[in-house]
Amino acid sequence: MRRPLLYLAGIVLLAGTLAGCGATSDHALNLTLSALATPLAKGTPSPPSKNVNCQRATASLRPPATLPAPNDMPAASFMAQIRRKGYLVAGVNTGAYKFGSLNPATGNIEGFEIDLVKQVAAAIFGTPNRVRFVALTVPQRFTAVEYGRVDIVADTITITCYRRTLVDFSTVYYNATQRLLVPTNSGVRDIHALVHERVCASASSTPIDVLKAMPSQDRPVPVGEPQAIDCLVALQQGTGNIAAISTDSSILLGFKAQDPGTEIVGPSLYPVPYGMAISKAHPDFVRFVNGVLARLERDGTWQQLQTKWLGQFHQLEATPKPQYDG
Amino acid sequence: MWVADDDMTLEGLGTGVAPAHAGRRRGVGARAALRWGRERLATTPGRLVLISLSVVVGAVVFGAIAIGAEQSRERAAKAARSQTEPLLVQAKNLYTSLSDANATVATGLLSGGVEAAANRNRYLGDLAVVSTALSTLTRAAGTAGNASAALGTIADQLPTYSGLIETARTDNRLGFPIGAAYVRAAALLMTSRMLPAADHLYTIEAERLNDDYRTGTSASALLAFVAASAGALILLLLAQWYVTRISRRILNVAMVVATVVVAGVSAWGIVGLLSAQNALKNAERNGSDSVEALSAATVLLSRAQGDLSLAIVNRGTDTADPNDFKVVRRVLERPGGVIAEISALAGRTGTPAAAQQFDREYAAYQAKTRELTGLEDGGQLTDAIALAPQASAISEELSHGLAQQIDAAQARFKRAAADATSAFDGLAFAIPLIIALAAVLALIGLRQRINEYR
Numbered sequence: 001m002r003r004p005l006l007y008l009a010g011i012v013l014l015a016g017t018l019a020g021c022g023a024t025s026d027h028a029l030n031l032t033l034s035a036l037a038t039p040l041a042k043g044t045p046s047p048p049s050k051n052v053n054c055q056r057a058t059a060s061l062r063p064p065a066t067l068p069a070p071n072d073m074p075a076a077s078f079m080a081q082i083r084r085k086g087y088l089v090a091g092v093n094t095g096a097y098k099f100g101s102l103n104p105a106t107g108n109i110e111g112f113e114i115d116l117v118k119q120v121a122a123a124i125f126g127t128p129n130r131v132r133f134v135a136l137t138v139p140q141r142f143t144a145v146e147y148g149r150v151d152i153v154a155d156t157i158t159i160t161c162y163r164r165t166l167v168d169f170s171t172v173y174y175n176a177t178q179r180l181l182v183p184t185n186s187g188v189r190d191i192h193a194l195v196h197e198r199v200c201a202s203a204s205s206t207p208i209d210v211l212k213a214m215p216s217q218d219r220p221v222p223v224g225e226p227q228a229i230d231c232l233v234a235l236q237q238g239t240g241n242i243a244a245i246s247t248d249s250s251i252l253l254g255f256k257a258q259d260p261g262t263e264i265v266g267p268s269l270y271p272v273p274y275g276m277a278i279s280k281a282h283p284d285f286v287r288f289v290n291g292v293l294a295r296l297e298r299d300g301t302w303q304q305l306q307t308k309w310l311g312q313f314h315q316l317e318a319t320p321k322p323q324y325d326g
Numbered sequence: 327m328w329v330a331d332d333d334m335t336l337e338g339l340g341t342g343v344a345p346a347h348a349g350r351r352r353g354v355g356a357r358a359a360l361r362w363g364r365e366r367l368a369t370t371p372g373r374l375v376l377i378s379l380s381v382v383v384g385a386v387v388f389g390a391i392a393i394g395a396e397q398s399r400e401r402a403a404k405a406a407r408s409q410t411e412p413l414l415v416q417a418k419n420l421y422t423s424l425s426d427a428n429a430t431v432a433t434g435l436l437s438g439g440v441e442a443a444a445n446r447n448r449y450l451g452d453l454a455v456v457s458t459a460l461s462t463l464t465r466a467a468g469t470a471g472n473a474s475a476a477l478g479t480i481a482d483q484l485p486t487y488s489g490l491i492e493t494a495r496t497d498n499r500l501g502f503p504i505g506a507a508y509v510r511a512a513a514l515l516m517t518s519r520m521l522p523a524a525d526h527l528y529t530i531e532a533e534r535l536n537d538d539y540r541t542g543t544s545a546s547a548l549l550a551f552v553a554a555s556a557g558a559l560i561l562l563l564l565a566q567w568y569v570t571r572i573s574r575r576i577l578n579v580a581m582v583v584a585t586v587v588v589a590g591v592s593a594w595g596i597v598g599l600l601s602a603q604n605a606l607k608n609a610e611r612n613g614s615d616s617v618e619a620l621s622a623a624t625v626l627l628s629r630a631q632g633d634l635s636l637a638i639v640n641r642g643t644d645t646a647d648p649n650d651f652k653v654v655r656r657v658l659e660r661p662g663g664v665i666a667e668i669s670a671l672a673g674r675t676g677t678p679a680a681a682q683q684f685d686r687e688y689a690a691y692q693a694k695t696r697e698l699t700g701l702e703d704g705g706q707l708t709d710a711i712a713l714a715p716q717a718s719a720i721s722e723e724l725s726h727g728l729a730q731q732i733d734a735a736q737a738r739f740k741r742a743a744a745d746a747t748s749a750f751d752g753l754a755f756a757i758p759l760i761i762a763l764a765a766v767l768a769l770i771g772l773r774q775r776i777n778e779y780r
Contacts, residue, residue: 025610025611026536028615028616028618028619028667028671029532029533029536029615029618031619031622031662031664031667032532032618032619032621032622032664032667033529033532033622035622035626035657035658035663035664036421036525036528036529036622036625036626037525037529038626038653038654038657040517040518040646040650041646041649041650041652041653042646042649043644043645043646043649044645044649089705090705092642093642094503094641094642094707095503095506095507095642095643096503097502097503097504101503102503102506102707103501104435104498104499104501104502104503104505105440105499105501107708107711107712108708109707109708132704132705132706133705133707134703134704134705134707135641135642135702135707136642137642137643137644137645140645150705155642226643226644227507227643229503229504229506229507230507230510230511232504232507233504233507233508233511236493237490237511254503255504258497258500258502258503258504259504
């Protein structure tokens with residue numbers, strides 16, 4: 001009687017062991033599921049802007065009486081360094097149609113700002129093509145200049161007192177203004193027709209702050225998108241019930257050129273003067289660029305470039321008058 | 327424990343006094359049953375009748391336990407083979423194709439206004455796989471709440487996604503930079519809504535398959551089967567021991583045959599369960615584990631390639647894509663990461679050559695992407711864009727190699743899963759049949775002894 005029971009106990013024990021050996025492992029499953037669940041990385045956030053007051057924010061350093069000839073830069077100057085390097089490195093916009101954008105058909109970056117930068121390169125090298133273009137995000141525009149990753153930035157940067165504490169600016173090369181873009185069939189002629197309507201602008205930008213600063217009873221409802229161009233996508237797609245887009249006229253005329261179903265309306269809501277950003281360590285280069293800009297205006301190249309890129313809009317904004325403060 | 331069964335009534339023994347007639351109170355019934363039991367225990371033929379009853383009841387109970395244990399494992403193995411694993415493959419197809427489509431369009435729209443035909447076809451091919459997988463999964467999802475919600479998200483957003491992509495293509499052909507904004511909007515829709523839904527579905531299917539593996543190899547089912555077999559054998563041996571003790575005959579042929587067939591079917595069952603368990607474990611270790619790791623690598627590689635292209639599309643607007651590119655590469659490359667797992671599994675499954683080829687191509691991909699991001703950072707955007715199709719081509723080779731490895735792993739799974747289910751062949755019929763046969767044989771054997779007392 002004992003023995004069969006003992007045998008049976010043995011069989012049960014053996015079965016238990018075999019079952020244990022056959023147990024499956026979740027290692028591969030857990031590893032792959034957690035790898036797949038890797039959350040999307042976020043972009044580096046922009047540092048907050050500070051409120052700084054100053055006199056004549058758009059005034060810049062006076063250019064030398066005569067510009068050095070191309071390929072003949074003063075020995076110790078930053079321009080001579082650039083010449084030795086062989087090319088100018090410029091931070092630019094690659095999404096602002098007509099100002100600075102990548103042409104998908106050619107793979108080239110082109111626009112009004114790009115041609116101005118090429119003129120600066122031509123003044124150093126005698127040929128406009130010695131430029132390398134770097135696309136920069138909004139916060140990168142200033143750090144790239146500060147840390148010398150780029151020599152100059154021409155990227156629809158509005159000159160402000162706060163930004164002047166970070167970098168030096170050239171004289172104003174384009175007097176943009178904040179305006180409105182509406183569908184051609186909307187009948188809207190100015191901002192007064194948009195009270196309580198949703199108006200889209202780039203989030204955390206000067207244009208959206210301008211809208212928010214209007215008296216609340218007669219202002220539109222500001223809607224922020226990551227980029228101003230995302231506002232045009234929303235307007236075309238009819239998402240978000242957007243009645244208008246408000247941003248720099250330079251950007252808006254690029255929008256209109258991409259979408260004939262829109263138009264720019266109303267007077268300037270805010271001045272948006274553009275300057276090229278240069279490191280505070282290189283005042284000689286600031287003066288040199290100001291000299292180039294002054295010459296372009298004098299010899300008519302400026303007007304030619306405006307007509308070339310901005311076409312029918314070249315008279316939308318007033319030609320900038322350079323201001324110097326030393 | 328008693329059974330009022332007229333078949334069990336044995337003439338001349340007063341067993342017809344079945345207790346618990348309708349209308350009796352429960353306590354009275356129980357008392358009557360106890361009295362009936364005590365009366366039977368008092369005499370040898372009475373005890374034989376009790377043993378007969380126990381053998382029948384034991385056969386029913388132990389048989390039911392054994393069949394239940396066998397069935398739970400057989401059902402799980404069959405489900406793994408023909409339902410959950412094929413659905414996991416469909417969920418994988420959905421996930422990898424959505425992810426590949428997103429990477430493909432981003433790369434294609436970089437390469438100038440006129441997209442390469444091969445690139446366009448790859449995108450359309452991805453969308454076709456997505457549609458097939460969506461309809462297969464939708465048919466199978468039935469009423470599973472969270473699976474059908476995820477399927478609904480993908481089905482709802484797919485037309486919007488492809489609409490945004492077509493607008494991007496048109497703008498791109500016109501030379502408008504808003505095309506990049508449309509690609510960005512489409513990619514955002516894909517990565518923030520559609521891919522998480524695909525990931526959710528994939529997780530559901532992977533966990534369902536894992537549940538089948540657990541049930542199909544569960545120790546408790548095997549132990550229950552062994553215990554039930556042992557119980558049935560002990561009962562038969564006890565019955566024979568008693569019969570041997572009260573009669574002069576040592577052997578009761580019918581009962582010996584009953585014991586032998588029960589022992590036989592028990593051994594068959596245990597061997598069947600163990601070999602099925604082994605085959606199912608093999609299906610997991612050599613088949614579906616590889617399918618899962620290789621699928622994850624495919625999805626993550628597409629994500630990296632998408633990030634690489636989107637970083638150029640989104641240049642100057644956001645640093646999320648280059649950041650994500652770094653994160654994804656870390657998940658792939660770190661020690662104990664997905665690529666290490668692929669190598670380990672290739673070693674386990676005896677296919678190291680494929681993993682080595684993958685490693686070589688991946689090293690080429692790393693070098694190409696380093697070159698590309700270097701050019702981009704150094705302001706040679708045009709050169710970087712010119713290099714993008716080369717990086718994309720290596721990435722396509724990588725995912726092609728992974729797809730071949732997945733096919734091989736899938737074949738290994740199918741072979742092992744077929745072994746697992748065939749190990750159960752016949753058991754589901756044999757167990758009840760043999761238990762019933764054993765019970766009848768035992769009753770015949772006992773009846774011979776009882777009849778000796780008439």
